[in-house]
Amino acid sequence: MFVCAILLLKLCIGSVSGAKILGAFFVPSISHQVVFQPIWKELSLRGHQVTVLTPNPLNDPTLTNLTEIDLGFAYDIIRRGNLQGAAQKNVPIESIVYFVYELFGGIVKAELEHPEVQALIRDQNKTFDLVMIEYMHPTFSALSARFKCPWVGITSLGALLPGHDSIGNPTHPILNPDILLPFTGNLGFNDRLFSVYYSIWFRYYYYYHVIPDQDKVVKKYIGEDLPYLGDIEKNISLLFVNVNPILHPIRPNVPTVIELGKMHIRPKKPLPKDLQQSLDKATEGVVYFSLGSNVRSANLSLELREKIMKGLSELPYKVLWKWEEDQLPNQPKNVITSKWFPQQDLLAHSNVKVFVTQGGLQSMEESISAGVPLVGIPFFGDQPLNCVKMVNLGIAQSVDTETLTPEILKKTIIEVAENSKYRKRVKEIRDLLSDVPATGLEKAVWWIEYVIRHKGASHLRSPAIDLPLYQYFLLDVIGLILLSIATSLFILYKIFKLFSNDKNYSFTTKYKIQ
Structure with missing residues (x-):
């Protein structure tokens, strides 16, 4: 005791x-x-x-x-x-x-x-x-x-x-x-x-x-x-x-x-009252648009911004757009902007149909955890690769900023929002990611x-x-093997040449004597 x-x-x-x-x-x-x-x-x-x-x-x-x-x-x-x-x-x-x-x-x-x-x-x-x-x-x-x-x-x-x-x-x-x-x-x-x-x-x-x-x-x-x-x-x-x-x-x-x-996924928290009410009323569905913290929507070129805005304005859904400035010029009627949204809690709302994202890893994990399919608009870093991964997993579609048109953006978002295969697949991926021992x-x-x-x-x-690099990549071993092969071939070549010369000498000598 x-x-x-x-x-x-x-x-x-x-x-x-x-x-x-x-x-x-x-x-x-x-x-x-x-x-x-x-x-x-x-x-x-x-x-x-x-x-x-x-x-x-x-x-x-x-x-x-x-x-x-x-x-x-x-x-x-x-x-x-x-x-x-x-x-x-x-x-x-x-x-x-x-x-x-x-x-x-x-x-x-x-x-x-x-x-x-x-x-x-x-x-x-x-x-x-x-x-x-x-x-x-x-x-x-x-x-x-x-x-x-x-x-x-x-x-x-x-x-x-x-x-x-x-x-x-x-x-x-x-x-x-x-x-x-x-x-x-x-x-x-x-x-x-x-x-x-x-x-x-x-x-x-x-x-x-x-x-x-x-x-x-x-x-x-x-x-x-x-x-x-x-x-x-x-x-x-x-x-x-x-x-x-x-x-x-x-x-x-x-x-x-x-x-x-x-690492950053946490239990759901209540949404701010006004945001909760807006989402509850949006029975037609909600598209959440955010390019993360390293890609500012407000810094997009005017041409790209106009294409995105026109594509979003033609959607039959309410759009929540993380916009970093006080006002969005010519803001469409179906678009609500804010400098910041509680992203994890927003994605957990049942009316959110699609998350349009730049393809950051943390955003991907949050969307998967909430069971929401995605549309990727990659810009730099690991974003293009992440968007390819999402498409290959069957949980997203991706668009290219170089070839983007309002029609392409609208069509892609509607496809992901209305085709049940994306939401079904993202829930399967969520279950796989959650099944861990710690x-x-x-x-x-x-x-x-x-x-x-x-x-x-x-x-x-x-x-x-x-280990020195030459040892790690076996360069010394490979070099010795190649040297051995080259030496063996050289010796064989010399023997063959010597043998050929001896035969020629014997043949010539024989006929000269006769």
Whole structure:
């Protein structure tokens, strides 16, 4: 009995003695931040002392274990950068990669310069047991070296090629092309060729340009005495990716890659009274139109906006349009605009027939969870690929902004709204996504505490991380085999030539003697 009491006491003490956790989630996009917010909220509720750098603080006074440093000024940087205009589908992928890393580099530098961030970094009394970073850029991983603790990376979607490299995860350019490439299913020869080229080019650009450049930033803003950023990056303990086997291709993962999925999906909340009444009255059906947080409807070209508006005006349904300005010029009578809608709760209303979306992963998950089919209008990033996936799954139709007409938009929306096969299929996909042994949040919290308990996860480290590229790709073995074959052929050639010369010599000598 005494032993049991001691064990119970230890358990109770362990459950309330929280770790010190630092999180850096740098991308100024609410669609990214909503994936991470449940993690730092839950960790704080479990008694951990959590400090977070984020453009979207929760500002919840009830979370007494949570300290948030507001980096909301980064939204101005990304707006000035005009991501929406610079990353269009017709822009070469190399140019988009250049632009994104330059833009992210500017954001990271500005966030590191922030007085509160600098005060945190320079405080010699500060200690942390774990660093979590949004792993779309390597720079903040250096905080783990500054505070001499393990770090984990988290993405709001899949990981880019360097993310997989850092943890030793296999990246086959044909089976698993990079998430920025709009490829899915069986690739044609040209696509396979381009994917191979891109995987080589991207790595060259990242390891010989991005990393050296950001290492200078690390030395300036985090610490002169830190190891090289490329070496810090390879000390990652775990990589959390917000993917699932239904919406994403099946791929082999090392044990340190943890798939989450549906991180931000929450129980339904009541709608605002006026919105509830509008939806209840719309017995003809409702179309919800939103291009997410990174594509602003108000920033669309006038020509495209007029086409969309005309197509929506001819629908036999009420339309709710997330419009970021105070007024929509020439607003159709069947359209209601707002700068913000409670998207998850709105989609759950029974009168919503279709969600017209840019194809962001979080929007897809919300629509599937609500059982609402979709119409995709992709612009950049992973959106074209996501829209292809939705169409292949049978839960959506997609339209191209380059060939869009009011008639095409109207016809596509009506097809998805009235054909029951789309709603039936989206409910089947919802059931598949929901049938899991643990939620994404539960997995994330358990594995984060696992790393804290064991001060890292070096025992799960893939040996591929430490292999030189020539060994990983068997170039030395292939080279030896080719050299052996070439040597054997050369020897055979010499023997054959010698034998031929001897025969010719004997033949000539014989007839000369006669």
